[in-house]
Amino acid sequence: MINCDEIFELRDIKDYDRAVRRTGYGRFHYEVLAVSAMSILSMGFQNGLSSYVFPAAQCDLNFTSFELGILNMAFMIGGIIGCFLWGALADNLGRQKVLYSTHLFDALITIVCAVLPTATNLFVLRFLNGFLIGAPGSIIFTYVAEFQPPKYRTPVVCCCGIFFTLSWLILPLLAYFILPLQGLSFSLGNFIFFCPWRLFLIILAIPELLTALWILKMPESPKYFLAKGEHKECLAILRHMYSKNTGDHPDDFPVKNLISDVKMDTSNNVACDGKTLRVLRTMGGQMKSMFQQPLLTVTALTCIIMFANMFGMFGLGLWLPEIFVRFDQFEKLYPNATPSISELSTLVQSKNVTCEATFDASVTYNTVVIATSSLVFNLICAILATKVHFKVVPLVTMLIGGAASASIYFLSSSLQNLVVASLFQASMITANMTIGSIAVELFPTKVVGIALSLIMCSGRFGAVASSFLFGYYMDTQCEIPIFVVGAVVLLGGFLCFLVPRRSKEAPASFRMTHDIEVAVISAYDVKLR
Template sequence: MHAAKFCKDDRESCDFDRAIDLTGNGKFHYELKLVCCLSSLSVGFQNGLSSYIFGPARCELGITSGELGLLNVAFLVGGIGSCFVWGILADNRGRKKILIFTHLLNAVINVLCSIVPYKNVLTLCRFFSGFLIGAPGTLTYTYIVEFHQQRKQFRNVCLCGIFFVLSWLLLPILAYAILPLEFSYNAKNVVALSPWRLFLLVLTAPDVLVGFWLMRLPESPKFWLAKGQQKKALAILQRMYAANKGVPRDGFPVKHIVGEGGANVKGNEIMVTGKTLRVLKELLQQIQKLFQKPLVIKTGLTTGLMFSNMFGLFGLGIWLPELFIKFNQYQSLHPNSTVTVKELSTLNLERNQTCEHSIDQNVVINTVATGSCALIFNIICCLLASKVSSKRITLVLSFVGGLSAGSIYWLQTATQNLIVACIFQSTTLTANLTATSVVVEAFPASVGGIAICLAVCVGRFGAVFSSAAFAYFMDNHCEIPIFMVAFFGVLASLLCMMLPNQEKRVECDRGELEQRHFGFFTRKQSYEIATISHKIVDSNCIYRQ
């Protein structure tokens, strides 16, 4: 049995969850949420901008179809390559430092990308952008939840998710406003400026804002606790308490925090000569922990979950806009007729190959419609967060997403495609965000950064494999990738079902306490145990003072 953790009468000694609850909810947490939401918005911009800049960039720079495919792959490969680096650095150097560094450096990379008139530079920039944005793409969620109680973590992940989805709404609107502009500037093939480059510069603004704003905020207190730095963790909690309550810092009642597992966690610094070798040693040590008991089962299930989810999201999800265009083109050529997706995929419809920077209004409307549905789903998940676990929400969303993916094979009209696309994008995109919460909640803080980065890394492999499958099969055997997405959607729901439930303890009053232990102690003994030793031998109950 486990000893439940709670505060003493004088509240000088608490477990982390209770201590952070005592800091309250006010100015500090509002600022934290805002900066993390902007970080999530920036990540969404970087993931979705390729659909809008590659068309005009292709015309301006003379990019071939093969080179255009390389641009798409470069971003994904950069994200895969960065996962373990940011995870280990975050677990050993801190979440805040990594987030500041990657946001600001990504802004520099995108500014360079927007002014240098060479296609090779564009490919390198997309690779490094994928490499850098992989950090806030995972660590932002880790950072925000470690400032909240466990019961509030999922709600805050959903809040960040709303801004990630919001970016997919803003992208087509910004593109519709900026890309049709007519201007061009090229200074001796050194500096260039055009509408798509201006579009890229505008999307860089959140990176700059978040990077400098994070300098105002502290490191995660849970990170310092996991490193055995009690004083630093307490100092941050005192700062939170003072900002939220409007009182002096020394008024915070907690003087000692019990670490994970009921004891102080000691630092695990590795004394190795040379920075590179030390980082590699730390990386191997952290990954090794994930594949040892008791974490190995959770590691397998969470990585499988992310692979399955991202296989559909970045395969079928990216192909859906192309399907919008094909349905609209077919119905404009053949009014009042229907066509199956399989028949449509084999048709060679005429595409506009001019270099006009116009945006199809129907595509914008369809994109905004799917994004709006996803946003609504996300808001609903936020409202359900306090009543339903992230595991259950992810399970249901994954299953519905898998079924909707399979149904695409039988679509016959553009309207049917839009309805199913809204369902698929909403469930799969929201499931991607809630799955992130599942991973964060499943692992202790000492390996939380590397765990989420490993899961996302495996998920990005799923995205690459899915993109390859759609590129290879869609023209002749579209049913293969479509039903693969359906299979992985159902598989994701099964993996969620197999994940062990998080241990949850509820508060008990004195009467409940006495009733629970009546078979072992008398009522008087039970009361004395609670008031003198301040420990209850019960895995499901926290004694409420």
């Protein structure tokens, strides 16, 4: 005789995407988006503060442009070293734990960075900032995407990108109001020095502390538990999502069983290993699978595209405020002349510029216009992402960014420079966020964390290379890095044409398991009738 409870359980089996859809969409998803927005704002502050804090610190610590480039490189190198660690830990220990701990320590190090007086300490602490902030940079998009129904994953990732852009709008406004407060400069003995740019750092650390505490209260990604084979924990989180979205009791959640789309290695030789060795073994298997077909092509393409994107975004992008400062100083010295990019280098070499610890109002205006245009551009692309294939937005924005960066050399007025710079920055930020959505779509769950880490690592190599290039040539021949950025970004845009149009198929073992379960359910249906 057939057990009716058994039939009920079989009929309630769902794959993950169908189960997430059954949780509804409401209060829980809005909270996930809000905490992710705070995380991305903090990440944006850390990535963009070099454009505002360190030109002011340059006067205090007597930095050259090359040393500012090295300071940017220290931050990016820290990100390169940490990215594989965070991605692997996220895949093996959980996204939420890694996000909470890295945000907490990054905020504390930023505060220490603000009060320690020496240039050497600044280099070391910025390296640690890059090392730690690489975790949310690699993981937060995976974390927020794994709570979303398939229909909303790419649009939500694009929406998250808006908050990264928003951080670059907030930064110049804060700089405009805080950096001129020279009355705040004082020292406590020979150990603690205080001035406006250090206050600026402390203010930027406060949202990150709040973010860490908020993430501590959030649940782990249910898809992480499903990938680990822990179905009860996954269902518990889905029930919580359902209850928070609908107001119903968690036990009313209609899904009782889940089909796992990935299988973790549970062989005896792995299970008997220590935890550290087990994690390392899993990391090795994950990395190996990414460099084998069918994932090899996707791995290569996404890594090269992100390299090109961050080569431009953190090369020319971070130096745009400095370029505006030099344009402004040139126009003050030569009111009737039309400055060009090459003449800005001549201006620095002639020693006609003075070190200023703050920005002129016109420079702040320019950076705010750039950030605002980027915000509007992100909103438009977030809407378009629901209408087009997931590779279209990064493809178009990379091509626009490459063309815009190369054209900067030929501009003859500050207004033209502002328009083109706005177009460049908007397209680069949008492309950066949507490249991550390609990875979420094309990589299997069990490797998506480490895949995003590898992609971000490739991007940071691009950022390091461009930071060195701009630092080395900015005071001599700044047209060279501008043309190089244009060529590299255009190459990345053309490579977007080669990104596969369809996501990966489910593993054969999963399809077979699913077919067997469907067949069993159908057999019970026949007998029941």
